[in-house]
Amino acid sequence: MKIATWNVNSVKARLPNVTGWLAAARPDVLLLQEIKCETAAFPAAAFADLGYNAAVLGQKSYNGVAILSTAPIEDLREGLPGDPDDPQARYIEATVRGVRLASIYLPNGNPVGTEKYPYKLRWMERLRAHAQSLLNLAVPVVLGGDYNVIPEPRDVYAPQQWAEDALFRIETRRAFRTIVNLGYTDAFRAVNPDQQRAFTFWDYQAGAWPRDLGLRIDHFLLSPQAADRLQDCRIDRAPRGEEKASDHTPVILDLLD
DNA sequence: ATGGTTGTTGGACAA
Secondary structure, X not given: OEEEXXXXXXXXXXXXXXXXXXXXXXXXXXXXXXXXXXXXXXXXHHHHOOOOEEEEEOOOOOOOEEEXXXXXXXXXXXXXXXXXXXXXXXXXXXEEOOEEEEEXXXXXXXXXXXXXXXXXXXXXXXXXXXXXXHHOOOOOEEEEEEXXXXXXXXXXXXXXXXXXXXXXXHHHHHHHHHHHOOOOEEHHHHXXXXXXXXXOXXXXXXXOOOXXXXXXXXXXXXXXXXXXXXXXXEEOOHHHHOOOOOOEXXXXXXXXX
């Protein structure tokens, strides 16, 4: 089972990039983040033409997540539990072929010192609590998406420059580790324990892409039942180099069937 | 160098 995650930074602006990649890569599932459109405006027909079903949690202008799947999408959950008043569309979860899948767009949290950073940390605590409850299901769980977390110094081109950034502060890294330490596996690092400069995001500014000044912030976390089936996890850098690219590139996970 | 870029939206805000 081939599962991919991609922060597309507007599904409408990126439609030719995404449909072209899907047609070539043909994952069974694609988790999308930052679709930046309301649910009703999601271009579902373009994906249906390629054989994909869609489950969408959208929002006007910002955020928005979706799940595309060639197989039926079952038992949909829209939104992360723990705050029914949270208006931001950042979490959608469903079952595909017996695997519980989430598409996650974790808050950025910058600038630190505004309400954005405590919102990020509260959101991570909600994710921790829900990730624990998912482990209790004792089924394969795949939590994929844009975590806006740089787990380790080697996951950023210049760690000293990022020390006080919301993506790399100690509290952020600790909150991420706390989720992993519940019993989840960072699929990319499990498969590529020594790979350097393994980035998934390059800023649009200052020539970050041609200079390879990137971050690894898009992740797959696997429950033990999913980790037992881990076959491969890799970053496809090619889409970042195309015309009108997203600032993120896809990460691909292969689970044994 | 208080910069630089992209998307949504039609002036900031978010990233």
